[in-house]
Amino acid sequence: MTQELVDTATEGERVFAALAPEGAVPPWEAIADLSPALGAQVRQGLGAIMARPQLDLRTRELATVCMLAALGGCEPQLEFHVGGALRAGATPAEVVEAISQVYLYAGFPRALNALQVAKKVLADHGPTVAG
Incomplete structure (x- = not known):
């Protein structure tokens, strides 16, 4: 993974934690057995878009x-x-x-x-x- 992808994934985890109720399972974990690639995209998308400062x-x-x-x-x-x-x-x-x-x-x-x-x-x- 590139540094950019690691950063957006980490930001995606941070955004999810800020929005989710306590104990909620992140979507990338909920679908990991079916589509880990889609889960990774969701996590990175949250970090790439939802964490932008604008x-x-x-x-x-x-x-x-x-x-x-x-x-x-x-x-x-x-x-x-x-x-x-x-x-x-x-x-x-x-x-x-x-x-x-x-x-x-x-x-x-x-x-x-x-x-x-x-x-x-x-x-x-x-x-x-x-x-």
């Missing part, structure tokens, strides 16, 4: 929540990243507002589905929000 992790997580909500069909990843956004410093109101933005560009069903995921995560984290 946006803070909170902002990147809110953007990720919006993208996953707009895509639809990504509920497990959305659940992880709603929690990650909260752990990165976003407020429950900011998460809900970000998902509300999805309605305008990706449609009502996608926003509703995402809000249901967020509702579950927010309930697990404490206070709920209305708005």
Whole structure:
């Protein structure tokens, strides 16, 4: 491995640790028996993109929540990243507002589905929000 790949992998591990709940298994470990190469790409991608200084992790997580909500069909990843956004410093109101933005560009069903995921995560984290 080159030094650059070692650094991005290490950064990917750091980013995952910052976003994940305690005890969560990193995706590169969860799929190691099926596709270690894809797992390595996920770890390096987290380090290469999510750790860049141009946006803070909170902002990147809110953007990720919006993208996953707009895509639809990504509920497990959305659940992880709603929690990650909260752990990165976003407020429950900011998460809900970000998902509300999805309605305008990706449609009502996608926003509703995402809000249901967020509702579950927010309930697990404490206070709920209305708005």
